[in-house]
Amino acid sequence: MRRRPAPAAHALAALAGQVGCPVLARLYATRGVSPAQLDYRPQHLLTPDGLHGIDTAVHTVSEVLRDAGRLLVVADYDADGATGCALAVRGLRALGASHVDYLVPSRFSTGYGLSVAVAEAALERRPDLVLTVDNGITSLDGIACLRTAGVPVVVTDHHLPGDRLPPATAIINPRLPGDGFASKHLAGVGVMFYLLLALRRRLREHGWFGAGRAEPNLGQLLDLVALGTVADVVPLDYNNRLLVAQGLARLNAGGGQPGLRALLDLPPGRAAVTATELGFRAGPRLNAAGRMDDMSLGIECLLCDDPATAADMAAALDALNRERRAVQAQMQEQAEADLADLPQPLPAALSLHAADWHPGVLGIVAARVRERCGRPVVALAPAGDGRWRGSARSVSGVHIRDALAQVAAWQPQLLDAFGGHAMAAGLTLAGEQHLPAFAAALADAVLAQTGGVAPDDALDSDGPLGIAELTLELAQRLQQAGPWGQGFPAPLFDDVFTVHETRVVGADHLRLRLSLPGGTPLNAIAWGAAPLRGQLATSVRVAYEPQVNSWRGMRELQLLVRGLSPA
Template identity: 30%
Template sequence: MVHNWIYKVQPEEEEIRKLSTEINVNPILSSLLIQRNLKSFEDARKYFRPSLEMLHDPFLMKDMEKAVERIKTAIKRNEKILVYGDYDVDGTTAVAVFYDFLKSFYEHVDFYIPDRYTEGYGVSRAGIEWAAENGFQLIVSLDCGIKAVDKVALAKSKGIDFIVCDHHRPGEILPNAHAILDPKRADCQYPFKELSGCGVGFKLLQAICIEEDINVNKLYEYLDLLAISIASDIVPIVGENRVLAHFGLIKLNKKPMAGVQALIEIAGLSDNLDISSIVFSIGPRINAAGRIGHAKASVELLISKNEDDTLSYAKKIDDQNSRRRGYDTDITEEAIRMIENGEHGESLKSTVLFKNDWHKGVIGIVASRCMEKYYRPTIILTESNKKATGSARSVLGFDIYEAISECSDLLDQYGGHRYAAGLTLELENVAAFQKKFQEVVARNIKEEQLIPTIEIDQKIGFSQINYRFYNILKQMNPFGPENMRPVFATHNVYAVNRPKIMKEQHLKFMVAEENSENQIEAIGFGFAEYFDLINSGMRFKIAYTIEENNFMSNRYLQLYLKDIKFD
């Protein structure tokens, strides 16, 4: 696939020189920091040396005092508290953290995760009925609830108060809850708007610790779960999220919770776990329980303290993840055939596919796969409970939530973010929705947004790549949205040796720069198609990240290719 290379705007030379002097790094590294809006010694200090003391006062969040007081009242009255969360990684980690921490000092608490297939996303009528039947007087919803206007009203009619902890965008009408914690509320002045759902629940617990004089270090024992939520929900890893992810990864690598340790072992993960380890190995396993079975199993794993139990739960979840992969592969192949056979047109600027027997648990993954292959906003729909339900994924720069909002007259409900959303509609509305959504996208999307983009941080020469440079790059971790791993470009390079083809798909070769003696190994995953051009001696330019290869105690720097452009 052809990629557009966009070179980031370079800072002014005087600005670079000033920061380089202040923090004693070379101009390239100073430029990388300034591009991330880190322009002073103090900015760099906070970035490279994060501290938990940097976390914001939780009482800056709208309704925080009301939420804390209601929980205190519930505890004083011995009321039953239900912790209610979504079935994805963010929701299940949020429930695990909130329930387990509250349970450590209050007995009358339980948790509830809706069934993906019978109840669907968010707060459900079945969940409210269950809470009423079992005598709960307070529900704390996590990673959901901001649009549950009718469900919160139903709870209120049954004498149940609601505290909503959410991070999704509110609708025009807020639920009539006792307290609504959501940094994205228009009237919320909380300084950081991009917390995960687990993060919002964490802030409520932090406020309870302050109010009740509980040692906050007890809450920090859950930072590994918070890091998992941040990575898996793909929220920006800047500001407060970066602090939480930094310390969460330390916890994950040194002393994770028993359930997380069991997942690490069963996944065969090594040391030095990072955001990618969560995104590609830990997160999908936690998600698999809710995709294939019931997400309650994920919470049970995450809060389990017994080694035998954790291994049993982890094995079950790992088996479900294997089944999930099979469904994912089969449905993705079928979806691609539908597009390529012309039923839904490769020429369109969006994809909306519906098939009534697709497995609901993997349609979000299938949407991501199709979006990556055809690079256009994508919605995959299936039938569930006599309705169409779907997952949406978007390309860089296009707000799919807003596009879905323009079709709200055809929907029962929807919610989500700029790049990922969920929706439900009547089966008879599917064709009309497909037509309208495609019209909305065609009208609003820019042509350049339909071509995948590689952002180049800096153009450099191989002579600038050494361990001192790499060791500072490594300290820019954790990488993720809005703090991505730096991408470099080097022009006029050539292969020194015949490329080695690995597993019929990948290439490994030594690359050198014209008029320079510096050579470095490069590896390109999925680059086998370029073998002849590379081997021909032709000059080309490469976009890449710098990684360390550590094989059998032999450490060396290596370029991970992201793209090649031939002269």
């Protein structure tokens, strides 16, 4: 466990008077937040103008839209792609498009992105224009297939481009070399939102609105942008925090799409929805469709305007998520057994595989192993054609997509395809015989990034809290102070506590009663930590988040335990 350095005095002083809470001022200062970045009003959002290719894209889409042409959205099968797809369909229809349809690839048959197979399926819909969301930047062959058939393609994506760009009519991606957009961390849904903003402006300039056609308020769709941004775990820089904060404000004011409210199980009038709830309630339920079945169910839920029908769809998605959890538990048990057979110290990166693993759950298993071992992890399963598909999850300081690129440069025969970004990536291994070589090459590629030192994914703590600071009121302030997430980490404190009681709850969770010296015992919960119960002494160092626990109409302070170690 590492403690973050104390903030500079001038930065702390600048924030202290503005936020009125010394703890919160310290948290903001250590995260490099300026006083101006605490203003989440929508007028502070970046404009679309810096995005390379935005003018060509807007011209292309607006021409088809005004000619009542057929628009087809091709989305990814994760939460970012699903929210981006629903955003595109709703937004284009609100802007006056007559014919908008969508197509989502299958994780199990076509695989990721606008492949040739997906392009051929798209041509059966007879589109006048194809727009991608959260994919397309590496879809060279599929986009070439569409262009050969005379169908223009506008790519909106946020994944890192390869050495060659696809032959699209326009590409919008803040990660393109030379792109002038100030935020490089938009999720796929965020890129699509900016296209819609620019498209609305162009249509307004052409006199499209009026005479019975109202100009839409695209801000009403920001709940979709918030969910996709949080679920895709992109860094929450100031612009992304603005997008998320505005989406949460819509939900907390009783707005938002009926399908998203159903995924969150929000009754009318319920307030205080947080980014955490988006990430841990709505995100997994939506992702379950693409992991276990077909993401079309998730997209239809987000497109549904009838609350009762949306609730039925959300219930079906919740059932798929429960099925996913059961499959995940079995796979994690196998992964734990495989970990026990690895040499110590562990390699710089871990590559785990099994012939019977479910391809839709690989990313989650990789993430869970990463959390336990503090190493980048790739989990792989057979793709059904002799090749193996894998999902990678990384740790701070290791750019996993770049590591895969290094593997491909060293040993081109290993990988048929790969793509992604710093913290997550996907890949296709050329064959089972390459599994050992890939594992060794990946570990070497990670070491090349870290200067030969194995990654250290220790928890970063904001230090201790005094007894007088550790209150329900502080937990409420911290909950409201976000949105917290990747790149803008939630507050995490640490201290030595006395353990008064431990008991196992649920399948493998640990409920504790802890106290600081001279303090009263507090309730704490450590998810998945039941195996540690027999190892705890009466005094332990705890890394924790103060949390508001609402139960049966009661609200109390609870510690969410992120780490336990000997005092």
